[in-house]
Amino acid sequence: MRRSKTNEILLLFASIIICQLAGIIGSLFTTSSIPRWYANTNKPSFNPPNWIFAPVWTTLFLLMGISLYLIWRRSLKEKGIKIAFTVFLFQLVLNVLWSFLFFGLQSPFAAFIEIIFLWITILITIILFFRIYWVAGVMLIPYILWVSFASVLNFAIWRLNL
Numbered sequence: 498m499r500r501s502k503t504n505e506i507l508l509l510f511a512s513i514i515i516c517q518l519a520g521i522i523g524s525l526f527t528t529s530s531i532p533r534w535y536a537n538t539n540k541p542s543f544n545p546p547n548w549i550f551a552p553v554w555t556t557l558f559l560l561m562g563i564s565l566y567l568i569w570r571r572s573l574k575e576k577g578i579k580i581a582f583t584v585f586l587f588q589l590v591l592n593v594l595w596s597f598l599f600f601g602l603q604s605p606f607a608a609f610i611e612i613i614f615l616w617i618t619i620l621i622t623i624i625l626f627f628r629i630y631w632v633a634g635v636m637l638i639p640y641i642l643w644v645s646f647a648s649v650l651n652f653a654i655w656r657l658n659l
Contacts, residue, residue, distance in 0.1 A: 500570070508570055513562030519589045520558045523596035524551075530600040538605075539657035544650060557643055560636045561589075567633040568626055581625035588618040605655035612648045619644055 500508070531547060565585055573579050595615055599608035619641045627634030 512566035526601035
């Protein structure tokens with residue numbers, strides 16, 4: 498069944514909004530901790546300036562939304578697509594959970610353990626998306642690269658603040 502142009506646009510919009518909402522929810526834990534707790538933590542020399550995180554994450558959530566749209570538009574009635582969609586939503590929850598653990602609970606160790614599961618889930622999502630539509634999988638590569646960097650940064654912050 499073919500969707501109308503309006504329905505396609507609404508689906509794209511919904512996909513992007515879902516991902517951006519995850520970012521907004523995560524930022525609720527982050528914003529208040531940056532000037533207080535995070536500002537007082539020891540950070541490695543490769544720690545980026547704070548201003549870089551918002552535009553990077555906004556861009557990544559946009560790419561994630563477009564990637565989700567490319568999968569979602571195919572039809573959730575197909576088992577493989579439904580599984581890929583579900584795994585994607587699970588990694589989105591893990592993404593928000595990381596912000597809660599790291600900034601909300603101020604626990605770099607718990608966040609580091611969790612980010613390993615997030616990274617694995619992102620990889621699984623990329624593989625599943627790639628099998629359905631390779632462009633959707635490729636669009637998630639910047640995300641896993643950033644989370645790889647974030648994992649190293651998270652580990653270093655944990656170790657420097659023992």
